[in-house]
Amino acid sequence: MQRQQFEKILTELLQPGRIKDFCPNGLQVEGSETIEKVVTGVTASYALLKRAIENNADAVLVHHGYFWKNEAYPIVGMKQKRIKALIDNNINLFAYHLPLDIHETLGNNAQLAKLLDIQVTGPLELDNPLSVSLTGELAQPVDGVAFASRIQQSLQREVLHIPGSSNRPIKTVAWCTGGGQGYIELAAEQGIDAFITGEASEQTTHVAREMDIHFFAAGHHATERYGIKAVGEYLAKEYGLDVEFIDIDNPV
Structure with missing residues (x-):
């Protein structure tokens, strides 16, 4: 080609x-x-x-x-x-x-939802259809420890979990792959039960506790493996290209 x-x-x-x-x-x-x-x-x-x-x-x-x-x-x-x-x-x-983050099916956010069995319901930024953060729902409510275990097993990466003050069951979720911790307040303001991203900042702990929302950080690299892998698989399937995904491990 x-x-x-x-x-x-x-x-x-x-x-x-x-x-x-x-x-x-x-x-x-x-x-x-x-x-x-x-x-x-x-x-x-x-x-x-x-x-x-x-x-x-x-x-x-x-x-x-x-x-x-x-x-x-x-x-x-x-x-x-x-x-x-x-x-x-x-x-x-x-x-x-960002074009890879937001792609509706092959993007990082879409692929993370697929991996974690989250049904996408829409953008977190309600007035922005190209939001880099999405919202969704789980088929059944789960507690925070169980959901942390699901993320950890799916991504093969240790997960930082900061429970909200009430430690309530998780049914609704918002997420932004990579360094999206800044969106946690918007998720909390919408009454969402949990927010997932790759990284945490010092203030993230206080936001999670004080605004009563579960927070999960699962690694910038680990949460963003799947979009580029999906695009490569699409190119191989649709155009017959020889495509190889190589994962250079990164603990961050």
């Missing part, structure tokens, strides 16, 4: 123009004109690039790419090493950040 066709497929699928982001979405580093082997992963770390080189990849497709807003411009140090590895090996780098 030609690189231009590959990018067109991803653009039509993920529609990056729908949402304002903190980085460029799409082709970030140009490589081979022909793409046959694709490696997918959460972050375009040097460790992932080494694996892509070893596997003779023509393209790397990730959620966390390069050129973030407010980062330093010079291509030196770690950034130079990563980009040089791509250029020296003629590998394309494609990255999709």
Whole structure:
């Protein structure tokens, strides 16, 4: 497949123009004109690039790419090493950040809901259909300890659980994969029983306790594995590409 066709497929699928982001979405580093082997992963770390080189990849497709807003411009140090590895090996780098979070079926939030058996009911930001945080319901109410165990078993990652003051059963849930802890107050204001994300801040504990909402942090990386993996599987199924998901473990 030609690189231009590959990018067109991803653009039509993920529609990056729908949402304002903190980085460029799409082709970030140009490589081979022909793409046959694709490696997918959460972050375009040097460790992932080494694996892509070893596997003779023509393209790397990730959620966390390069050129973030407010980062330093010079291509030196770690950034130079990563980009040089791509250029020296003629590998394309494609990255999709918020467009991957919000995709209705393949996105990080949608895939996490599928994994945890949560029925999506809508956006957490009620006036924003492209909200990066969703709401949903469990088929049956569960207590906080049982739900923490479900998350931990599904993600194979230790979960931080902060119960609300009443430690009430959980039926309604809101979530935002990655670093979405800032949405906990909005979830609590809507009377939602629990909020799931990847990370916690110091103040998150106090919000959970004082606004009476269960809080679960299950890892930024762990909660965002599944969108990019699903996109890769879609590309393999629909277009016959050789796609391999490589999980470079990250405890955060």
